[in-house]
């Protein structure tokens with residue numbers, strides 16, 4: 305997958321966490337990222353996420369390796385690369401899983417949230433972590449000579 309696909313489009317990583325929200329704090333579940341990603345992600349992302357029931361929602365933790373096409377900062381060629389992500393992200397519940405009522409405390413929260421259908425979308429978190437972990441000046445190889453002068 306090219307970087308643009310991650311940075312500009314929304315990677316879908318929806319997980320239904322209704323059942324986990326009903327369990328006691330500390331309960332956890334493991335997911336292979338390939339089970340929750342879309343078709344496009346299957347060959348591009350590897351790793352496992354652990355979802356832990358926290359006091360106010362779900363804590364998502366895990367290590368992912370994502371394959372991306374980077375643009376060399378010297379020669380501008382696109383080359384395949386791999387970025388490792390250490391994800392640790394809190395998702396706040398916005399709706400009470402038992403009575404379906406909105407939880408007032410979550411309004412204007414800067415945190416990631418779980419929607420009213422108890423779907424947690426790790427796609428946005430993965431997108432942001434990927435952006436944070438991309439090299440500032442990628443090189444296709446350490447001794448890349450760059451673009452030759454035209455004249």
Ligand SMILES: [Zn+2]
Pocket residue numbers: 376377378379380381443444445448449450
């Ligand atoms: Zn290069």
